Amino acid sequence: DGGITQSPKYLFRKEGQNVTLSCEQNLNHDAMYWYRQDPGQGLRLIYYSQIVNDFQKGDIAEGYSVSREKKESFPLTVTSAQKNPTAFYLCAIGTTGELFFGEGSRLTVL
Amino acid sequence: ELKVEQNPLFLSMQEGKNYTIYCNYSTTSDRLYWYRQDPGKSLESLFVLLSNGAVKQEGRLMASLDTKARLSTLHITAAVHDLSATYFCAVDDNAGNMLTFGGGTRLMVKP
Numbered sequence: 001d002g003g004i005t006q007s008p009k010y011l012f013r014k015e016g017q018n019v020t021l022s023c024e025q026n027l028n029h030d031a032m033y034w035y036r037q038d039p040g041q042g043l044r045l046i047y048y049s050q051i052v053n054d055f056q057k058g059d060i061a062e063g064y065s066v067s068r069e070k071k072e073s074f075p076l077t078v079t080s081a082q083k084n085p086t087a088f089y090l091c092a093i094g095t096t097g098e099l100f101f102g103e104g105s106r107l108t109v110l
Numbered sequence: 111e112l113k114v115e116q117n118p119l120f121l122s123m124q125e126g127k128n129y130t131i132y133c134n135y136s137t138t139s140d141r142l143y144w145y146r147q148d149p150g151k152s153l154e155s156l157f158v159l160l161s162n163g164a165v166k167q168e169g170r171l172m173a174s175l176d177t178k179a180r181l182s183t184l185h186i187t188a189a190v191h192d193l194s195a196t197y198f199c200a201v202d203d204n205a206g207n208m209l210t211f212g213g214g215t216r217l218m219v220k221p
Contacts, residue, residue: 033208042114042198042211043153058208090152098143099200099209101152 023091116212133199141202
């Protein structure tokens with residue numbers, strides 16, 4: 001089965017803990033993206049990567065970190081420095097702008 | 111900084127009616143995208159508009175792009191309940207690096 005796989009689908013975290021969200025793709029796309037969506041809001045870009053071992057900050061990178069060691073994988077770590085991490089996180093792949101999204105990971109901080 | 115604004119933010123309409131959602135953006139761009147999101151779900155690509163004057167249609171939805179006015183419209187014809195969802199427009203930064211999304215229009219179609 002091909003496409004974009006995000007895991008976990010739901011995640012609960014205690015304050016002060018780091019968590020890592022997984023995003024895997026088998027579509028051989030170079031570009032991968034992480035967006036955050038708050039309830040009733042649009043999407044905001046956290047980080048993106050256009051090639052292995054390289055990534056750039058988006059509009060709201062503070063409190064997040066990423067890595068791109070393999071073309072297929074672009075994990076996002078939500079660190080304890082992120083003050084309001086409860087949100088819906090969407091990973092996407094794309095070429096020349098058009099994006100295709102994973103199913104998302106919903107993070108709740110208790 | 112690229113800004114994208116949609117209006118209305120919320121739209122309640124009767125089945126069978128027509129309506130238009132507007133998407134304005136602040137800087138030059140030739141590429142605009144429309145997405146649909148059902149509650150609790152991810153985003154689904156609807157339309158890709160890549161040039162001034164581009165028009166795309168799929169079923170009861172039609173999208174157009176006027177790059178000179180920095181405006182895109184999503185027109186709904188004879189709405190049906192299945193169209194109830196949140197619709198987002200997104201604009202490319204012209205470098206192909208990232209999309210900036212509007213705040214979304216939540217559409218509710220009542221029988």
